Amino acid sequence: MPAEFLDSSRAAKGLETRTEAYLTQTLLPPPREYFAKIRIYLQRMTDTKRTTNGVHLLSQLNLENGDSQINAGPTIFKEPCESIRFRSGAQLSFGITLRSDGRNARLLSYRFYLSLLPASGLRFVRIDLNAPKDDYDPLHVPRCHLHPGFEGIHIPFPVMEPIAVLDRIVHVVEPHFVP
Amino acid sequence: MPTQPSTAAPPDRRQRFRTFMRRFNPAAPAKATIGEGLICQYAERSVFKKLAAGADLTLGSQQLLVGGIGSGKTTELMLAQQELAGNTQMVPLYIDVSAETDLSTVNSGALLASLGMHIWRAVASNLNPPVSLSATYKALTKAAYGYQEQVWVEQPDYDPSDDYDPSDYRDGPGYYHTIKVSGKLKPPFPAFRRDVKELADLVSSMTTFLKERGIELVAVFDGLDRLIKADQFWSVAEQDLRAIRLLEVSVLATGPLSIMYGQGRQIKDYFDEVHYLPPAVADPRVSPFLLEVLRVRGAEDLIRPEQMQKLCLASGGVLRDLISLARSAGENAYLDDADDIEVRHVDRAIEQLGNSYLLGLGTQQKLILQNMLEGKGFKPSDAESMELLITRRVLEQSESGYEVHPALAAVLAQVTNGSE
Amino acid sequence: MTSNSAPIFEIVRLIDLQPTGETGFCMLVGPLAKLHLIQELQEELSIQIEGSLAVIDVKGETVLSLVEQLRTKSEAVILMYGFDSWNDGVFASLDINRSMLENGSFLVFSLDLRTAGRFLDNAPNIRSFLGANIFTVAPDPSAMSANEIADRLAQLRNYYKLSDAEIIHQAANRSLAPDPHFIEWLVLLERSDLAR
Numbered sequence: 001m002p003a004e005f006l007d008s009s010r011a012a013k014g015l016e017t018r019t020e021a022y023l024t025q026t027l028l029p030p031p032r033e034y035f036a037k038i039r040i041y042l043q044r045m046t047d048t049k050r051t052t053n054g055v056h057l058l059s060q061l062n063l064e065n066g067d068s069q070i071n072a073g074p075t076i077f078k079e080p081c082e083s084i085r086f087r088s089g090a091q092l093s094f095g096i097t098l099r100s101d102g103r104n105a106r107l108l109s110y111r112f113y114l115s116l117l118p119a120s121g122l123r124f125v126r127i128d129l130n131a132p133k134d135d136y137d138p139l140h141v142p143r144c145h146l147h148p149g150f151e152g153i154h155i156p157f158p159v160m161e162p163i164a165v166l167d168r169i170v171h172v173v174e175p176h177f178v179p
Numbered sequence: 180m181p182t183q184p185s186t187a188a189p190p191d192r193r194q195r196f197r198t199f200m201r202r203f204n205p206a207a208p209a210k211a212t213i214g215e216g217l218i219c220q221y222a223e224r225s226v227f228k229k230l231a232a233g234a235d236l237t238l239g240s241q242q243l244l245v246g247g248i249g250s251g252k253t254t255e256l257m258l259a260q261q262e263l264a265g266n267t268q269m270v271p272l273y274i275d276v277s278a279e280t281d282l283s284t285v286n287s288g289a290l291l292a293s294l295g296m297h298i299w300r301a302v303a304s305n306l307n308p309p310v311s312l313s314a315t316y317k318a319l320t321k322a323a324y325g326y327q328e329q330v331w332v333e334q335p336d337y338d339p340s341d342d343y344d345p346s347d348y349r350d351g352p353g354y355y356h357t358i359k360v361s362g363k364l365k366p367p368f369p370a371f372r373r374d375v376k377e378l379a380d381l382v383s384s385m386t387t388f389l390k391e392r393g394i395e396l397v398a399v400f401d402g403l404d405r406l407i408k409a410d411q412f413w414s415v416a417e418q419d420l421r422a423i424r425l426l427e428v429s430v431l432a433t434g435p436l437s438i439m440y441g442q443g444r445q446i447k448d449y450f451d452e453v454h455y456l457p458p459a460v461a462d463p464r465v466s467p468f469l470l471e472v473l474r475v476r477g478a479e480d481l482i483r484p485e486q487m488q489k490l491c492l493a494s495g496g497v498l499r500d501l502i503s504l505a506r507s508a509g510e511n512a513y514l515d516d517a518d519d520i521e522v523r524h525v526d527r528a529i530e531q532l533g534n535s536y537l538l539g540l541g542t543q544q545k546l547i548l549q550n551m552l553e554g555k556g557f558k559p560s561d562a563e564s565m566e567l568l569i570t571r572r573v574l575e576q577s578e579s580g581y582e583v584h585p586a587l588a589a590v591l592a593q594v595t596n597g598s599e
Numbered sequence: 600m601t602s603n604s605a606p607i608f609e610i611v612r613l614i615d616l617q618p619t620g621e622t623g624f625c626m627l628v629g630p631l632a633k634l635h636l637i638q639e640l641q642e643e644l645s646i647q648i649e650g651s652l653a654v655i656d657v658k659g660e661t662v663l664s665l666v667e668q669l670r671t672k673s674e675a676v677i678l679m680y681g682f683d684s685w686n687d688g689v690f691a692s693l694d695i696n697r698s699m700l701e702n703g704s705f706l707v708f709s710l711d712l713r714t715a716g717r718f719l720d721n722a723p724n725i726r727s728f729l730g731a732n733i734f735t736v737a738p739d740p741s742a743m744s745a746n747e748i749a750d751r752l753a754q755l756r757n758y759y760k761l762s763d764a765e766i767i768h769q770a771a772n773r774s775l776a777p778d779p780h781f782i783e784w785l786v787l788l789e790r791s792d793l794a795r
Binding site: 193196197200201204205206207208211248249275277278281282283284402405406407499500502503504506507510513514528531532534535538539540566569570571 | 603605609612613615616617618621622623624628662663691692694695696697698699701712715716717718719720723724726727728729730731732733
């Protein structure tokens with residue numbers, strides 16, 4: 001086996017270690033408060049005409065054990081559906097799972113699905129943070145990854161808090177596909 | 180095909196609506212609104228020129244401006260003050276007495292005290308007052324405030340040779356310190372019975388000082404219209420106004436609507452002129468005034484002409500309600516993520532205003548209003564009816580008639596239809 | 600009064616529109632669930648406008664003592680409650696002295712329906728300033744409803760051709776894939792305890 005391939009595995013494991021460290025160290029506000037932050041972020045995106053809607057699609061489910069689900073748009077994207085719409089015609093739906101100890105929250109997982117118009121060259125871009133798992137292949141399926149229009153390709157994506165992912169999608173990813 | 184994202188600043192509807200709200204704030208100080216050029220001066224309705232002319236031509240005259248809540252009295256007074264300020268021989272002093280002291284309790288001499296304070300400020304900032312006048316001001320302050328706030332300050336490491344008096348009941352050494360209560364607004368001067376003659380004499384020293392320099396004063400008293408009941412108005416104003424008349428200082432003052440319906444006193448016995456500010460003509464087909472009020476404030480940026488007309492009609496001619504309605508329509512559009520104010524936002528605003536007038540209506544009052552809507556007339560002859568008039572649920576029409584506030588009439592019709 | 604109902608999130612959006620430095624007014628009418636209201640208001644103000652909230656219990660206060668408190672407060676929004684203890688004369692006095700309320704903050708009067716009627720009847724000037732800014736606080740509409748939960752679960756079952764029981768079984772066996780969809784599935788089933 002070529003040496004560089006063995007290095008890729010080691011590098012992938014190193015990336016996972018950094019991902020795990022970020023997730024361990026990063027404390028988010030309690031789920032209700034974080035939800036409110038996402039809500040006002042989406043509202044501002046509508047106010048500045050990045051999106052045409054968003055806030056009314058947001059919903060939250062807070063369990064007694066402290067786990068929380070924040071969603072916007074369908075869980076499984078399938079048109080026609082109600083999702084966050086960009087002026088380009090692109091659509092976004094997302095789901096974020098948080099785990100709270102009552103005071104702060106940590107990230108468990110998230111999914112951001114950006115559906116693009118046919119002329120974009122890509123059908124979709126999806127950014128996922130998988131839940132922790134003992135046994136997995138970090139090279140082929142890093143915990144935080146981006147799907148560039150293909151389910152089978154997992155490009156490592158720097159783990160970041162959900163509002164930061166939203167920001168990248170709104171200001172960096174989607175604008176590149178504006179016709 | 181991927182493109183580079185635009186670097187131009189994105190449009191922000193939040194800023195657009197904020198700018199709109201700034202121009203449609205029913206609680207905005209009249210001074211700020213005038214300063215920003217948001218006032219529509221309409222000769223057929225404005226009285227400020229008459230007020231100013233009266234004060235200019237007849238020195239020492241006392242004029243009263245009466246109108247319902249939200250009719251624009253403060254704006255007219257301030258415009259009159261501006262008009263008078265153009266005359267170099269005149270010093271018009273705008274005084275919101277209700278901001279300076281508590282008018283809701285016995286507060287004799289309040290007008291004199293506040294007038295004296297304002298005269299002093301004008302003198303101290305523009306002229307070189309003699310020592311005797313400063314002494315007059317000190318005496319006036321004492322008469323106005325009656326006391327200074329004092330607190331005991333402990334001073335454990337005092338020098339026994341200091342003037343600590345051990346006979347003082349305090350536990351330890353220290354001293355009384357007079358403190359000025361600081362804050363955003365200056366503290367009001369307290370309400371109590373003052374010697375009106377003493378105050379008048381003090382104020383007279385100041386007015387004489389100015390008259391000797393060829394300066395004529397006009398006292399523009401605002402806030403007295405908050406004294407909704409006529410007898411409240413007289414208890415505060417009567418003695419002071421009589422004393423001010425002797426000082427030959429012209430007076431412009433606001434008064435409550437109830438004073439026009441009061442039994443007993445004839446306001447013409449106390450005032451040289453009484454100016455009445457009625458509700459404006461609400462129908463834009465009859466008078467363009469209310470439409471112009473909206474246009475001057477930039478309503479056309481967000482509201483189409485036909486919706487502006489709807490707002491005018493729904494306001495009943497109450498200026499503040501017109502501003503409120505436009506604002507509410509703007510709020511509804513903003514919350515709706517709309518770019519402009521649409522018909523549903525206007526309709527909701529009218530309904531919201533009507534609902535707010537519905538709040539607190541008693542059974543008897545509802546009956547009075549229903550009778551009006553059925554064409555049975557209205558007479559402000561009892562307490563319930565007067566309250567409807569004062570709270571603007573009933574509005575005076577231009578020719579001694581009355582109508583139910585249009586926004587309230589609309590929701591009352593819904594309530595009636597709903598219960599049938 | 601259904602047309603004047605709004606959740607706290609939207610009321611704060613309206614407060615945000617208020618020009619800075621100009622005193623604004625609104626009235627919140629409804630049963631007094633003070634602590635919850637205050638907490639939610641505080642959170643939204645902090646997030647939306649980075650503003651702070653002062654709270655004043657007016658029970659036992661006179662108009663002048665209330666004015667004194669307002670004079671020295673610099674918070675963006677001041678919520679006042681306890682008006683049910685005031686008699687009609689105090690409301691009338693507040694109305695007469697309403698110029699003294701102008702401290703540049705946004706003033707929120709929180710009171711029950713009956714007290715609101717007394718307040719507005721005895722303070723017609725303040726009523727005029729409030730205009731239509733009289734709201735009943737609506738619950739936050741963002742809580743996921745049972746219908747929505749059922750709908751999302753149906754989407755997952757249809758897409759993956761798996762049942763809820765199978766997902767739970769896999770999670771308990773630690774054989775469930777770590778995809779975000781499956782974690783969401785467990786949360787919707789209220790079995791997120793099985794997610795590591």
